[in-house]
Amino acid sequence: METDSDSDGSHVSSTPPRQLNPPPPLPPPLQPPPPPQQHTPAAILKSAKLEIRVESPSLSNTKRRSKPKTFEPEPPCDTRTHTPLPTNLPFQIRRQFTTSPSISVDDSLETLPAGFFSKHASFSKFRKSDLNFENDQPVPPPLNPETAEIKSEALKKKKPSNPETAEIKSESFKKKRLPINLVTVDAPLPPVIVRKSNGEGNFVRLNLRGNKHKFVNKLKNTRNSSQSYSGRESYRSKRKFIRNGTKSVSNEEKEENDLINEAVEESQKKKGKIGSDLIDEAVRAVRNEVSEENLVSLLKLVHGYDSFRDGQLEAIKLVLDGKSTMLVLPTGAGKSLCYQIPAMVLPGLTLVVSPLVALMIDQLKQLPHAIRGGLLSSTQSPEEVSETLRQLQEGIIKVLFVSPEKFLNPDFLSTYSANSSISLIVVDEAHCISEWSHNFRPSYLRLRASLFQAKLNVGCILAMTATATTTTLHAVMSALEIPLSNFIQKGLLRDNLQLSVSLSGHNRMKDLLMLIKSSPFSEVQSIIIYCKFQYETDQISKYLCDYNISSKSYHSGIPAKDRCRVQELFCSNKIRVVVATVAFGMGLDKSDVGAVIHYSLPGSLEEYVQEIGRAGRDGRLSYCHLFFDDLTYFKLRSLMHSEGADEYAINKFLCQVFADGLNSRGKLCSLVKESTSRKFDLKEEVMHTLLTRLELGDVQYLRLLPQLNVNCTLNFHKTAPTLLADKDIVVAAIIKKSEAKKGQYVFDIPTVANSICATAVDVSNHLQNLKLKGEVTYELKDPAFCYRIVEIPSEFCSLSAHLTKWLTEVESCKVSKLDTVVNAAVVAVDTCDKMNGCCGAQHTPCLQKKISDYFKGDYNCHVPNKIGLNSPFMRADIKVFLQSNLQAKFTPRAVARIMHGIGSPAFPSTIWSKTHFWGRYTQIDFQAVMEAARAELLNVVGKEAV
């Protein structure tokens, strides 16, 4: 059963995992894709694969790190449900095919056009002096890779990798830990308007396995590696299909499950080691009187700390008083403790909704001895799930980690509403609720106070985040009905982070090497380097190893076990550098990371703040360097447009969603993800967001149900189908609604379910039972969004206009977030007068100010960006491109995406990156390219009409 997401961080990554091995050859597509014309053979570009992610400092009162000892015109929209789609749309060149070509899906967010970097490199501005680091050493020539590897192995052996020493060191840091001072954003928040949602019935039965993101990642991996359809198929057969009714579990799922079991076991082994009588007594004391004294005693016993950090006590007291609270503390400031202590004191369960399985595992491991935790994940076996449920019912588990999808599954909700008392719901990474955050997740949109209250009778919510702008905070507090009086924000950045920035030159890798080999970075033991693209992490880590800098890459395309191993090596100081995408860092609690380097631009200041927050958690002076360059900026800016959609496409999509018109009210419907995505050129994530919006907007048009593989091929084995049908209503319906193909029965689960007024899950379960009895075997395929229609829109035009406007605003918001990062970097490098403590490449005061202004909503991008609004040859190029591809149906957005080098479901990079126009106009504003494309399409259509 296909589901939504307990994932591995990839949703954060804008680039799909890279597929390292060449895929099997491309099978013939359902219908032939239009081959792009090549004008200049030499200009045919290969596509490179990418993956995406990002961090900041001040110096006073902070200890300097010691040198490591060892490591060196839109078409008119339809107005009614049944309005036939126009066939002679403006802006579409009629195909030469009689049937529409079915192009393989490709969301090539991470696919760069071939030669992208070299072709566009326009930087020569890098000034070594800008770095201004002491002991700038000449870069030694690279070693022969073989020798380097041997040397690096030898070095590793000699390294001070004694975990004991490392532990002692970190203990001594703890003792010497300096108070963490925070740069506070103290702008008053305007009053929160608490919007009562019509949350009744808004929950969905989603994600019984919850692995959508993993699937998506993997799929992206295959897609973006400019590889074939069959590569995807093979992956799909491994992961997506349910063979003969049996869930096939991939190695990755098994590995993830092993990690969960390990964490659960570890968590359970620890219990009772500390004098539990003392703790019980301390808990009782807090229950009697929630005083600072009692809470500090409990803190000492449970966590071993002498005092609370800024914001912790305040938050804990509010929560213990049953008040929903919004807590904004910098990364590493100790947010987890704010639910751990209440979890011990409150009588019922504390549920923690967390976006990533990896994060949940880390948090589970970090629970103190006295708190027993549990985790529910889609990868667990039924036995493991029932064991967790048993422990929950017996009250053994005090803190349960769940994904938002699992949490909103009605089965899960009913278990809790019936059997268990929940005292507190914690929404971790709460910014994911808001579409205006840097990391919006549709499933988080469902987290509403009204739902918690109605379904679980829980009134107390603790929302936590490290990075949220004022707008995002409003959205979160409104959804969770948290009053302004319960808003705690203590700072954004720790002042032990020294922030530097430089414009990188043609050879960013060399710049990076120089940086690492120069003081102060050369004196730092543990460094994280953030990149945007997976292939970059592999390249850079190999490059650093060649220069005797022990490093490993980390991204979501690496198997879970290997990722875990890299994290272990890093945490035990056996490697010095981790070169990672965004997938690394969430939940990482290595206190002595001394430096974070952004090799690529972060997509937003939120991302930057979150990632630099991995450094200096021990309170010691730590260094954060940001490289920026125009080329990366242009490419990332293009990528920000990969999820936009046109009103026309949304209108067509709505027609499909409500395809059965008035008859569909109450009906179970489904949309097969892959084909629908291709048909409307909408990414699956965008379709999911739109469906969620149709469920949770002002009017509830539908109710989302668990995602399923909807197409079934069934074989009967024991009893003759007709005989079985006589005594089995489901079988009777299947026979009636099936198509017989070579003795097999092929049917669509929702159709069968509708015919007997059952749910799709009922039908699936029934099939499973028949299979267990040996009556049938079956195969399910085609993951689909499932939903029930609640209300038919009276007309589609205004609804699609409304949804388009919303998506466009979200798209512009993303673009402006990236523009703000670049602007902050440019202002620091080009215009800083260095009067307020900035020096050389070190711009801590001015970057801190920018960041603080941004989070307060006061930021002005007063330096113009380098994105052009026109180019003399653009119209001509578009014209040539269109004329060479007369067989394809383009929209202005599709043309603009190709000109920006962004693949989409209907125009995948695997095919379209072969045109030499691919990515040619990344430096021109996307909207401007769309306008030019619109004009040229009108010309072509006009001529055709003549």
Ligand SMILES: Nc1ncnc2c1ncn2[C@@H]1O[C@H](COP(=O)(O)OP(=O)(O)OP(=O)(O)O)[C@@H](O)[C@H]1O
């Ligand atoms: N009052 C305290 N005194 C000393 N150490 C503390 C205190 N509170 C928390 N810590 C420690 O600080 C570290 C970071 O805590 P935690 O992981 O909860 O931070 P966080 O705010 O959740 O960070 P992130 O946003 O990165 O997840 C942990 O090792 C934790 O034990």
